[in-house]
Amino acid sequence: MPRRIRLAASLCVALAACVLGPGAARAEQRIANVSQGTNFSLAIFPDREWLVIDLLGRLWRVPASGGGAEPLTPADEAARHPRVAPDGRQVVYQRLVGGQWDLWLLDVDTGERRALLATEFDEREPDFTRDGRSVVFASNRTGTFSLWRVEIDSGVLTQLTAEPGDASFPTVSEHDEIAYVRRDPDGWSLRALLPSGAAIELLESPNRLTAPSWREGDGVIVYNEQRAAVNDAGPSSELKMLVLSARPVVKTLTRAEDVFESRVAWLSPGEYFYAADGRIWRRGIAHASRDPVHVFAAVAVDASVPPAIDIPLDAPGPHPVRGHAGRSVSRDGRVEVVGALGDLWLVERRGAPRRLTDDAWVDIDPSVSPDGELAVFASDRGGDMDLWKVSLPGGVLTQLTRTPARDHAPAVSPDGRTIAFLETDGIDPRGASRLRVLPAAGGAARTVATGLVGATSIRWDGDDRISVELRAADGGDAGHVTYDAATGAMAGPSGTDAAAANEPAAADEPRALPEIEWRPAGPDAPYAIQVGRLFDSIRSDYVRHVDVHIEGQRIKAIVARGMLPLPERVIDLRDGTIIPGLIDVHAESSALLGERLGRAWLAHGVTTVREHAADVAEALERAESWASGRRLGPRLVVSPAGPVSGDAGTATSADPTGAEAPQRAAAPYPIPVHGYSNLRSATSVFPALVGAPLALPVPTALPVRASPLGLAYDDVFNTIIESRTVLVSGLGAAYGVSPGSSVLDRLVRHPVFERLYADAERRAWLSRPFRAGAAGAMQQHLLRLIRAGGLVAVGTGAPTVPYGLGVHVEMALLADAGIAPDQVLRIATAGNALALGLDRQLGTLEPGKLADFVVVDGNPLANIADALNVVAVVKGGVWLDQAELAGR
Numbered sequence: 041m042p043r044r045i046r047l048a049a050s051l052c053v054a055l056a057a058c059v060l061g062p063g064a065a066r067a068e069q070r071i072a073n074v075s076q077g078t079n080f081s082l083a084i085f086p087d088r089e090w091l092v093i094d095l096l097g098r099l100w101r102v103p104a105s106g107g108g109a110e111p112l113t114p115a116d117e118a119a120r121h122p123r124v125a126p127d128g129r130q131v132v133y134q135r136l137v138g139g140q141w142d143l144w145l146l147d148v149d150t151g152e153r154r155a156l157l158a159t160e161f162d163e164r165e166p167d168f169t170r171d172g173r174s175v176v177f178a179s180n181r182t183g184t185f186s187l188w189r190v191e192i193d194s195g196v197l198t199q200l201t202a203e204p205g206d207a208s209f210p211t212v213s214e215h216d217e218i219a220y221v222r223r224d225p226d227g228w229s230l231r232a233l234l235p236s237g238a239a240i241e242l243l244e245s246p247n248r249l250t251a252p253s254w255r256e257g258d259g260v261i262v263y264n265e266q267r268a269a270v271n272d273a274g275p276s277s278e279l280k281m282l283v284l285s286a287r288p289v290v291k292t293l294t295r296a297e298d299v300f301e302s303r304v305a306w307l308s309p310g311e312y313f314y315a316a317d318g319r320i321w322r323r324g325i326a327h328a329s330r331d332p333v334h335v336f337a338a339v340a341v342d343a344s345v346p347p348a349i350d351i352p353l354d355a356p357g358p359h360p361v362r363g364h365a366g367r368s369v370s371r372d373g374r375v376e377v378v379g380a381l382g383d384l385w386l387v388e389r390r391g392a393p394r395r396l397t398d399d400a401w402v403d404i405d406p407s408v409s410p411d412g413e414l415a416v417f418a419s420d421r422g423g424d425m426d427l428w429k430v431s432l433p434g435g436v437l438t439q440l441t442r443t444p445a446r447d448h449a450p451a452v453s454p455d456g457r458t459i460a461f462l463e464t465d466g467i468d469p470r471g472a473s474r475l476r477v478l479p480a481a482g483g484a485a486r487t488v489a490t491g492l493v494g495a496t497s498i499r500w501d502g503d504d505r506i507s508v509e510l511r512a513a514d515g516g517d518a519g520h521v522t523y524d525a526a527t528g529a530m531a532g533p534s535g536t537d538a539a540a541a542n543e544p545a546a547a548d549e550p551r552a553l554p555e556i557e558w559r560p561a562g563p564d565a566p567y568a569i570q571v572g573r574l575f576d577s578i579r580s581d582y583v584r585h586v587d588v589h590i591e592g593q594r595i596k597a598i599v600a601r602g603m604l605p606l607p608e609r610v611i612d613l614r615d616g617t618i619i620p621g622l623i624d625v626h627a628e629s630s631a632l633l634g635e636r637l638g639r640a641w642l643a644h645g646v647t648t649v650r651e652h653a654a655d656v657a658e659a660l661e662r663a664e665s666w667a668s669g670r671r672l673g674p675r676l677v678v679s680p681a682g683p684v685s686g687d688a689g690t691a692t693s694a695d696p697t698g699a700e701a702p703q704r705a706a707a708p709y710p711i712p713v714h715g716y717s718n719l720r721s722a723t724s725v726f727p728a729l730v731g732a733p734l735a736l737p738v739p740t741a742l743p744v745r746a747s748p749l750g751l752a753y754d755d756v757f758n759t760i761i762e763s764r765t766v767l768v769s770g771l772g773a774a775y776g777v778s779p780g781s782s783v784l785d786r787l788v789r790h791p792v793f794e795r796l797y798a799d800a801e802r803r804a805w806l807s808r809p810f811r812a813g814a815a816g817a818m819q820q821h822l823l824r825l826i827r828a829g830g831l832v833a834v835g836t837g838a839p840t841v842p843y844g845l846g847v848h849v850e851m852a853l854l855a856d857a858g859i860a861p862d863q864v865l866r867i868a869t870a871g872n873a874l875a876l877g878l879d880r881q882l883g884t885l886e887p888g889k890l891a892d893f894v895v896v897d898g899n900p901l902a903n904i905a906d907a908l909n910v911v912a913v914v915k916g917g918v919w920l921d922q923a924e925l926a927g928r
Contacts, residue, residue: 068342068345069343070340070342070343071338072338072340072341072758072759072761072762074339074755077093077754078745078752078755078756079300079301079315079746080093080094080095080300080302082302082303082313083123083131084305084306084313085128086127088308089103091104091320091333092124092131093109093320093335094120094122095335095755096755096759097119098112098113098115098117098119098339099113099133102333105333106320106332106334107335107336108337109337111337112131112148113146117135119135119136119144121302123167123303125168126170126172128148129149130145131148132146133146134163140160141162141164142155142156142157142163143175143190156190159181161181162179162180163177164177164178164179165177165178168212169212174189174190175192176200177189182202185207186199187201187210188200200237201233206223206224207221208220208223209221209251209252210233211252211254211303213254216235217232217254219231219242219254220232221251221263227245228244228248228249229241230249230261230282242282242288243288247267248266248267249264249266250263251304253303253305253306256306257309259283259285261282261284262281262304263280264280264301264748265278266748275748275750277297277298277299277316277748277749278295279297280292281325294314294323297317298318298751299315302314309325310324310326311324311325313333318751320332343762344717346718346876348879349880349881350880351708352881353675353890354594354890355560355709357559357560357710358557359557359558359709360556361380361556361557361664362553363656363658363661363711364379364657364660365380365404365405365657365662366379366417369408370408370410370411370412371454374388375388375432376388376551377408377417378556379403379417380553380661381556381558381661381665381668382399383397383403383670384397384403384415384417385556386432392555393554393556396415396430397419397437399421401420401635402425402631402634403418404418404658405418405448405450407459408432409452410452411456414431414432415430416440416452416459417429417430418449418450419634420633420636424443424444424445425446425448426440426447427440427459440459441478445465445474446463446465446467447461447463448463448464449461449496451500452480453503457479458477459477459478459479460476460500461498462475462492462495463476464632466801467633468839469631470493475488475489477525488525488528489508489530492508493510494510495511496510501531503525505523505531507521507522558667558668560668560669560710561667561916563592563593564918566591566607567610567611567919568590568606568607568610569588569610569895570586570612571613571616571617572614573618574588574617575617575619575620575885576598576620576884576886577865580860580862581862583598585601586599586600587600587601587602587603591917592917593890593916593917594889594890595888595890597887617898617899617900617906618885618894618895618896619865619893619900619907620883620884620894621645621647621892621893621894621915622647622847622894622907623647623648623834623868623872623873624641624835624836624872625719625768625872626652626770626836627649627650627838627839628839629662629676630839631662633843637662637673638671638674639673639796639925639926640796640842640843641673642844643792643910643925644792644843646674646844646847647674647675647892647913647915648674648675648676648872648878648892649675650677650678650679651678652681656680656713659676660678660711660713662676663675663711664711667710667711672925675882675915678711679714712876716875718763718875719766719875722771722822722832723774725760725765726746726752726756751817752821757825757828761829761830764831766833767822767830767831769822769835769853771849771854772836772837772840772846773836773837774811774814774818775810775818776811777806777841777849778810778815787845787848787908788806788845790845790908792910793842796926805842808840822854822857823858823859826859826867831874833875834854834868834871836849836850848907848908850868851864851865852905861900861903862901864904865900865904869883869884870884890917891915892915894907894912894914895911897909897911910925913925
């Protein structure tokens with residue numbers, strides 16, 4: 041049987057409905073007012089009274105003198121680089137369709153749109169010929185981008201250039217000369233294609249060239265030149281003018297401006313419009329000053345608000361187990377072993393499930409031998425993740441491997457003689473693994489294949505072939521590769537279906553999970569904490585000299601010192617500081633770290649984590665183990681990595697195996713499972729730093745690109761703000777840790793970090809290169825967004841950054857951007873809880889809320905790094921001191 045049965049998207053929806061109840065994400069339509077644009081293009085109508093621009097992926101007509109913008113194309117299109125026909129009746133533009141650029145025509149009078157070219161190739165940067173009967177453009181239909189012409193009426197195509205390199209931005213003069221840009225390995229050049237068909241070089245440059253435009257009347261071309269940052273000099277983007285003569289002259293027209301990749305629009309031979317710094321500008325050839333053309337547009341966006349999770353996270357239960365860390369059935373279907381609640385469970389045809397292991401170690405990936413006499417599994421009970429076997433039903437444990445690497449995902453061959461498994465050096469499940477085999481009777485292991493990136497599980501294809509299942513970077517299924525177990529050679533499929541090679545012959549499929557139940561960890565007896573400073577994440581300063589009364593898992597009261605009678609147990613923290621438990625809204629957990637994973641979060645003061653889960657069943661097993669107290673760990677919110685479809689408001693009863701199961705517990709299930717579609721990675725929304733199209737939270741992902749200087753403008757910010765999209769920071773994961781920052785240096789040298797992680801683990805994290813310029817630009821984006829009222833959440837992207845410590849790195853980077861420490865703490869607590877729909881139960885310290893908070897030594901409102909001086913953590917009312925969290 042497969043090592044692990046994943047939840048389908050429909051099951052994720054059903055489970056989300058069970059967890060969240062009938063309240064799905066609420067959406068309302070809001071209007072974003074836009075007076076600035078990001079890297080937009082413009083063109084002018086022949087009457088010189090109107091301009092056309094591409095703003096937020098739509099084409100708009102704008103008075104040349106400024107004013108309200110009229111949309112010409114619908115919001116669900118993605119349009120770029122418009123050009124107006126010589127008679128002013130048509131606009132040609134490139135439109136993104138199915139991930140590629142096609143050419144489309146717009147009839148200005150009727151508003152009708154039709155495809156001019158729609159092929160499997162990219163067609164982009166079009167321009168009309170002088171007579172308006174044809175369009176020239178760049179296309180990659182020959183493998184590289186070259187220039188082409190298409191006749192509008194007949195559709196006849198003609199290739200115009202066939203040079204090495206890539207051609208772009210063809211622009212036609214009144215004499216039918218075509219200026220264009222070519223890029224080859226030697227650099228960039230501005231070229232002209234003459235009516236005779238000959239191509240001549242006008243100038244060369246080591247810098248990026250874009251968007252040439254002919255001036256009417258004589259041989260003058262205006263173009264854009266961009267220089268990358270060098271040493272202390274930042275990047276630049278300038279308009280330049282090339283005067284064609286016996287000795288060509290180049291003149292710089294703009295300085296210290298963020299000039300966009302758009303052809304200029306000529307108002308007259310002496311004046312032109314161009315796009316820069318978020319606006320349209322009017323400028324004279326001989327003038328150093330410029331005049332803005334004010335534009336006003338309004339776009340409708342869908343504002344999504346996450347549903348409030350009202351089901352108590354401390355619901356007493358009992359709760360049915362819905363997660364598992366692997367399942368395996370004997371060949372005859374008589375015996376099944378399931379990893380659940382941190383242990384292995386033996387399930388036989390008759391009788392209740394019983395534990396095979398019963399401890400705090402992590403036991404995962406069981407594989408039952410065909411005869412049902414033993415099971416092989418991965419466990420950290422020996423220190424690191426190694427392979428073990430357990431006799432069935434006796435429960436005798438034997439260690440099979442002992443290496444500094446992590447051994448996991450074992451699979452016993454159909455003949456029972458060989459164990460195949462994966463071996464990974466680090467703790468990142470997305471890292472490269474080795475496929476190894478081990479004799480079941482004992483002996484040395486040997487390597488079959490190496491460099492398996494994204495390997496998740498193993499299946500035997502008969503007795504001599506091994507199929508390795510792969511996972512893509514986005515969490516989706518990437519297929520499998522098959523190897524000959526003896527030679528290591530890649531093999532094709534055999535007569536046996538690899539997916540079914542280990543399936544039991546007589547088992548009833550599909551099987552529901554065994555009826556195992558769990559209850560939340562028992563709280564401490566009522567107690568009170570006398571604290572000197574309390575930051576409740578509501579006020580901007582501390583509440584001082586208060587008593588915090590804890591009863592069960594919740595805060596009963598926060599009162600001035602001595603205002604209520606004290607219980608028998610009183611904890612004296614009159615010199616300490618209490619802050620709410622920190623929350624990480626984006627992480628990917630790894631079972632390869634073993635039971636240390638949960639302690640790492642808590643030891644750094646992180647009491648709630650949203651896991652972006654590629655394997656929901658495994659994530660739920662982790663959540664249930666932590667919630668039940670079988671292992672120490674934070675509260676887990678499970679967010680499926682794949683798309684969630686269907687009606688999340690329809691209550692259904694489903695089992696993680698995919699089989700329908702009877703209702704086993706009337707109590708609500710307290711592990712939130714949700715897609716959280718209103719969360720976006722900041723590095724994907726601001727692509728200046730990653731070079732990808734900007735995915736805005738409006739109906740479709742629009743092809744907006746950051747400006748040449750890596751900036752975004754009000755069209756981006758206002759759309760994000762009005763849509764109530766929450767941007768997840770991810771600064772440390774995207775750009776590394778600055779070796780020159782005193783605050784960050786203090787964090788990575790902190791004793792908590794050093795105690796929890798081995799030297800090799802710390803070196804692997806801290807050796808990632810730091811991208812200072814990109815990190816600084818993103819910090820300013822987030823600072824501007826926060827000041828404008830936008831929503832930002834702290835998410836680390838672990839394990840790219842260390843579990844637990846990553847939250848403190850994010851807070852330090854936000855504080856370094858100029859955000860006040862109290863606001864940083866509110867973002868990482870109350871703000872993150874709001875983003876997850878948990879603000880009614882978590883995020884602030886108030887009577888009635890869950891008792892999740894951190895005791896720290898120091899003053900984090902004066903120095904945000906003091907939030908890492910964790911003395912103790914309280915999760916659900918249970919007091920855990922640092923000594924208990926840092927050591928096994």
